[in-house]
Amino acid sequence: HQPGCECHDCYTGSDCSKFLSNCSANAGSGDPYFLEPFWTKHAASSGVLVSGWHRMGYTYSDGSYISQLLLDYLQKLHARVGNAITEGKHIVFGSGSTQLLNAAVYALSPNHSSPAKVVATAPYYPVYRTQTQFFNSRDFSYEGDTSSWINKTDSNYTFIEFVTSPNNPDGKLTKEVLEGDNVKSINDRAYYWPHYTPIPSPADDDLMIFTISKLTGHAGSRFGWAIIKDEAVYEKMLTYLEMNTMGVSREAQLRALKLLDVVLHGDDEKEIFQFAYSTMTNRWKRLKETISKSKRFSLQKLSPQYCTFFKRERDLSPAYAWLKCEREEDKNCYEILEAAGINGRQGSVYSADNHYVRLSLIRSQDDFDILINKLNTLVAKH
Numbered sequence: 001h002q003p004g005c006e007c008h009d010c011y012t013g014s015d016c017s018k019f020l021s022n023c024s025a026n027a028g029s030g031d032p033y034f035l036e037p038f039w040t041k042h043a044a045s046s047g048v049l050v051s052g053w054h055r056m057g058y059t060y061s062d063g064s065y066i067s068q069l070l071l072d073y074l075q076k077l078h079a080r081v082g083n084a085i086t087e088g089k090h091i092v093f094g095s096g097s098t099q100l101l102n103a104a105v106y107a108l109s110p111n112h113s114s115p116a117k118v119v120a121t122a123p124y125y126p127v128y129r130t131q132t133q134f135f136n137s138r139d140f141s142y143e144g145d146t147s148s149w150i151n152k153t154d155s156n157y158t159f160i161e162f163v164t165s166p167n168n169p170d171g172k173l174t175k176e177v178l179e180g181d182n183v184k185s186i187n188d189r190a191y192y193w194p195h196y197t198p199i200p201s202p203a204d205d206d207l208m209i210f211t212i213s214k215l216t217g218h219a220g221s222r223f224g225w226a227i228i229k230d231e232a233v234y235e236k237m238l239t240y241l242e243m244n245t246m247g248v249s250r251e252a253q254l255r256a257l258k259l260l261d262v263v264l265h266g267d268d269e270k271e272i273f274q275f276a277y278s279t280m281t282n283r284w285k286r287l288k289e290t291i292s293k294s295k296r297f298s299l300q301k302l303s304p305q306y307c308t309f310f311k312r313e314r315d316l317s318p319a320y321a322w323l324k325c326e327r328e329e330d331k332n333c334y335e336i337l338e339a340a341g342i343n344g345r346q347g348s349v350y351s352a353d354n355h356y357v358r359l360s361l362i363r364s365q366d367d368f369d370i371l372i373n374k375l376n377t378l379v380a381k382h
């Protein structure tokens with residue numbers, strides 16, 4: 001606890017050391033507070049001070065909404081991590097990757113012919129569905145799970161498949177399910193960082209979306225980027241961004257630049273990745289130990305793979321546990337956990353069965369410690 005700071009919700013007292021016994025473990029949202037200690041360590045070098053006169057105009061001096069220096073940093077970052085090919089491709093920035101998801105749907109949809117069918121494979125991140133439905137358009141509509149469309153990708157329609165790899169909620173390295181020239185995919189690579197997964201090879205998909213939210217942990221800065229192969233798709237995404245927000249806030253770009261400066265140009269070029277990977281691996285070790293004592297609950301099974309970044313085989317260390325209540329009668333796993341003081345998210349949020357619950361493992365160390373304590377108590381009872 002730092003003097004002058006507020007206590008965690010579950011603690012009280014002048015030094016925040018008194019645990020409130022009726023406090024539940026927060027394993028719901030994916031706020032990436034696990035990276036906070038890295039940034040506390042680099043507090044001075046990662047700070048930005050913006051004077052009143054700075055960057056008042058709409059554009060950079062080259063007339064674009066995109067900082068060229070930040071673009072160079074992103075290309076350097078992908079080359080360093082080896083998680084995406086950027087050579088010969090176009091890059092656009094978005095207000096978080098959330099803005100880019102719909103920009104991509106728009107850009108891949110045909111104009112004024114049959115609406116594109118937007119699909120994803122369960123369990124999937126619900127925003128693909130809710131956002132596509134919310135921005136209801138003549139050019140695209142959400143058409144459910146890919147499983148309904150296998151071998152039925154009628155060539156009169158364009159299909160837009162969301163592929164999340166590693167997947168939210170289960171952390172698996174997934175691939176496209178549908179095939180055909182009329183199937184286009186949006187590869188959401190939010191979690192394709194050594195924090196969460198081995199990097200078997202650089203991703204080289206036609207349209208890839210990344211975000212600092214799960215890389216540096218700055219979800220509130222709202223900064224994401226898309227790497228696009230096709231020039232026409234790139235132009236359409238630029239049009240969307242021009243119509244929608246006229247580019248990303250200069251302050252958000254400046255903050256991302258400063259953060260990436262620390263990531264790229266610190267004394268140890270692997271530091272943030274080592275820190276994030278060891279934090280996540282440590283959490284997974286403790287979680288697996290706890291759940292292994294139980295027959296009633298299980299975790300997703302993920303096999304180790306060779307990681308080109310760490311140059312050795314390693315386990316996956318996903319951002320979320322995809323916990324299953326194994327008993328047939330435990331049809332509402334969420335309620336069982338809730339009764340034990342653990343707040344996760346129901347499987348149905350991800351279009352999956354409610355025998356499953358997603359538990360966020362990327363929150364603060366306090367949140368994680370409370371989660372493990374509650375799980376240990378629950379497991380001991382069954």
Ligand code: PMP
Pocket residue numbers: 030095096097098099125164168188190210211212213219222223224
């Ligand atoms: N894609 C996936 C798979 C996510 O889990 C999230 C955030 N939880 C996002 C995109 C959105 O991230 P951003 O903060 O960049 O909008």
